[in-house]
Amino acid sequence: MTALQVDTLCKSFGGVRAVDEVSFTLGETELLALIGPNGAGKSTCFNMLNGQIRPDVGTIRLFGRDITGTPPRAVWRLGVGRTFQITATFGSMTVMENVQVALLSHHRRLRALIPYAGALYRDEAMALLDLVGMADQAARACGTLAYGDLKRLELAVALANEPRVLLMDEPTAGMAPQERVQLMRLTADIVRDKGVSVLFTEHDMDVVFGHADRVMVLDRGRLVAEGTPSEVRANAEVQQIYLGSGALYGAEASA
Template sequence: MTEILRADNLRKSYDGFLAVDGVSFSVRQGELKALIGPNGAGKSTCFNMLTGQLKPSGGEVHLEGTRITGRPPREIWRMGVGRTFQITGTYRSMSVIENVQMALISHHRRIFTFGPRAWKLYRDQALEFLRTVSLEDQADRPCSVLAYGDLKRLELAIALCHRPRLLLMDEPTAGMAPAARIELMQLVADIVREQGLSVLFTEHDMDVVFAHAHHIMVLNRGALIADGSADEVRRDPRVQEVYLGGGTLFKEAGDA
């Protein structure tokens, strides 16, 4: 598979404290990859360096072979890296479809020229993206009345509007009920399979991670301590120690 993203020896320090310490990994086309670790492990710091919100203290990031280290977030977004955040950021006063239309207007560089008829622009395209996340029946509802799980779906639709090659999802199921978490990540997995999108996500719900991730990376104290399949990570003694002091991180299928 084609390598979409490569991070080489990424480091980030604050007054001598290494928040991220020499992290290297790759994400391939059509891969759904999880980045997990306890609070303070450096997951969000890694994400922020990949998308340009933070400048690395050292190391490099490449997108399909092009160096993007230190470029501004909007430029990296234009190059094909999307992102969703732990806390949703939709326009609550607008309707569901208007939120998606605004994302499409931005993608088509018409944000300062759309005029008073913006509500007519890209409506059909917006409906297609809402159909992808099963929200087309709520297109004209105001965002302020949506259930939280539906807001997460809407945020995903917005992130897909500029057709990214890589999507970074920071705690995509945070604050959701257990059943809704599984449904959302199954939706993401379906999009990965059908569109060949690459996804890197952070997550604290281990059921979500082990049920859907193709590969899993584990950070602890800023360092990468594991990178492999679900089974390899599940059995790694360093991962077991970090999460449960040597206990079983995740039961095998069929275990009591």
């Protein structure tokens, strides 16, 4: 079954076509990478998928339902989680409280029982923190966390609405190499164990080729290549985009 279907998505800013007739599908329990150089249109594409930007042209379907132009909060309630290039957490709150806020929203109790909010959904929050390896830091203020820990916390927050689709915009940006591997292994486990479909952007090619089931390549707003990691790695046009010539991570240009 198709989790996400995108057809001829377009978005322009002034005279610049940031996303140009992009079409693709995300399968159930698939880990799909969207890569490309800076300015290729990856974040603009993501922002249309979760409703932050309305496309000029094109349709977005979530499990067959047209969600084109649906506001972000409504998209979230339909089962789409999102992480960002720059972490979006409440620095003055504790790790636990950040997850509790997301759970309060998920359960539609964000405005109810505010004086008692700290006592609500603690077990659910702790379970999510345990899932991402942050349970032992539940009482720490977010403002004191290392950046890699903030990335893991943001993943826990993104999972609070029990998403069927998870959009991860450069999930390992700013992390140490070992932390990157650990986070993507965790993401792959979530795909397998919880049945979540994941679309992620990434600049680290080791992360992409080591974990993605399938890879798409954007360049100047257009989708120029798509396939398995080995197929994309051996694609001459992709090699030209990234390196100017030669091989990309060991794949010969003539392959």
